Amino acid sequence: MTSPGWPAAFSGVRLHVVSGKGGTGKTTAAAALALALATGGKRTLLIEVEGRQGITRVFDTAPLPYEERRIAVAPGGGEVRALAIDAEAALLEYFEMFYRLGMAGRTLRRMGAIEFATTLAPGLRDVLLTGKVKECVTRTGRDGRYVYDAVVLDAPPTGRVVTFLDVTRAMADLAKAGPIHSQADGVVQLLHSPQTAVHLVTLLEDLPVTETLNTVRELDAADLRAGALIINKVREQWLPDRSVAPAADGRIDTARVRNGLAAAGLDLPAEVVDGLVAETVEHAVRVAAEAAALARLDSELAEPMPRLELPHLLGGVDLGSLYELAEALVAQGVHVRQTSGASA
């Protein structure tokens, strides 16, 4: 089952992980979510970890350094900051902290030594990235309050996200002792707590739905909390429900369409009417396929999941329309609970 809306429990979540099949709109949805959560005077942090500068593309700003920067103002006086975590820089930073490499660090990086080390132990990269995320989530200011009301992570795609979040398993690859282990314990705790939710972006198409269902099962097996389904690029359905099935089958009463057009003041040549009818058939086939995809989510999910929807923007996504998407999320109930002080 899926049910529309944002459950109350999510307004207390501090780390919103956003994943989904490649290209379904993870970065867009994460950005819209960060804006929505910041609405009304909150401060959120949007993090990306794949070194692709996806955030700057969406917000149309210059590439982000490895540093938290304000990138947008939210309606009602909130703000969104952004951070692109660079795994290699994070590894160097980490080594610096414990081993004082000095200048050699940069040379090593140029030689590809850092990349090599993370290739040898892929889990190392993930542990460092999630470690930095945790630091941001739990950071407090002088007043003892959290610096960020919520953190949104534009996470790796569904194929990799569970491995990425399963820090416990990654640690098994790494040496048994050392500073990295003590750091990882805190990360594990955060990721498996109700303070974290993993939202999955999907389109109503066969492949993304299949991946979503698989990922929900994998998350469950790894004892991670699935959050909401974010159905992206939801297109307008103009045909009434009862007309969809016959139209998808090609059964459209052309004479009725022609008369209706005439009544609306349009007297069109036969080939234009035929073209309109052909477009209507395609529209109906798509609507039917989307309904089937949603029905699959409804029937194959073992546990009910909340569902949010983002409209398909015909003109594409730009900074202005990102606010439209954020507004759509707010209208579906997305918000952050007033934070009390940090308790950790």
Next chain:
Amino acid sequence: MSPPKQPPPLKIDAMLDDAETRILVCCGSGGVGKTTTSAALAMRAAERGRKVVVLTIDPARRLAQALGLGELSNEPRRVAGLDADGELHAMMLDMRRTFDEMVYAHADPDRAEKIIATPFYQAISSSFSGTQEYMAMEKLGQLAATGHWDLIVVDTPPSRSALDFLDAPQRMSDFLDGRMIRLLSAPARAGGRGLRRIVGAGFQLFAKAVSTVIGGAMLADASAFVQAFDTMFGGFRERATATYSLLRSPGTAFLVVATPEPDALREAAYFVDRLSTEDMPLAGLILNRTHPVLARLSAAKARDAADNANGPTLAAAVLRLHADRVELAEREDRLFSRFAGAHPEVAVARVPAVAGDIANLDGLREIGARLAADGYPEHERSAALGAAR
């Protein structure tokens, strides 16, 4: 305003029929339709009389079934149900098995067994990013070497960037050549004096740091693997180089696939530029999943009329969905014009999105027909779609 210049058409059938066309490689960013396009092109070539093999990578389940690929076989199998005298054979890349076979081909059986048994090999052969690309090249080399095929159509692995297909084998080579592993596992001995001087004591520290973090055992394992691998490595590198030159040979052409989306077109543009710097031949761009307008009527007019219709009639719905489609098509045209403006020499074939699933050979045949027609084929245009395009 003058109408935008039309790009040169990509003459698919002429290309498929040309006996000189021996290898077609379909590249493009993730999810744009590389696998579908490869299969459709191969099928069309076969139905036009050639003996074709298509090397697919991770095809969607239904497409695999349509091609009769039940499980991974790693060898071509003939596809039944074609309308012609040509032959279509299909295979799915099994990257692990291809890698194993390579090891067996380059080492005596004992040594090969040993290498394959190391956990390090298991990791590299199944999850190192780039292994799939490397093995796809290897398989292509093998298929070409048999001399069996009139035409080999190659799909490329799912990846963010189309460039990965060209870059990954080099990365893999660099990794396997073991310089870094030797440096890390025995920094005092390896690497040459010059290098050691540059990084100095920092490197020793770094090596120590790495081994504390990832564990000495892992490094030792990696190092043993590289040593065992060393003697074979020359062979590997040679093979990769040979396959690369195959990609530059006159019988090979690249097709870059993109959807009319900013990211996909940007990747396609990078790829086109890269091919030209590498002197690799580009056949053209396949603009996949377009939504051309089928009825000549502006969006504004359609919306106005829908507002005039009395109530939510069928005609009003038809007009509104048409208006949306016009907007979508305009955006797609705009995005594509930007690409075409920067790359006016690139030939293009447009493939309108098929509604519904591509689940059988008929579906592939339909894609093939759209590829060849640069849009809707004649029979559809006159029958279902009316005249307008």
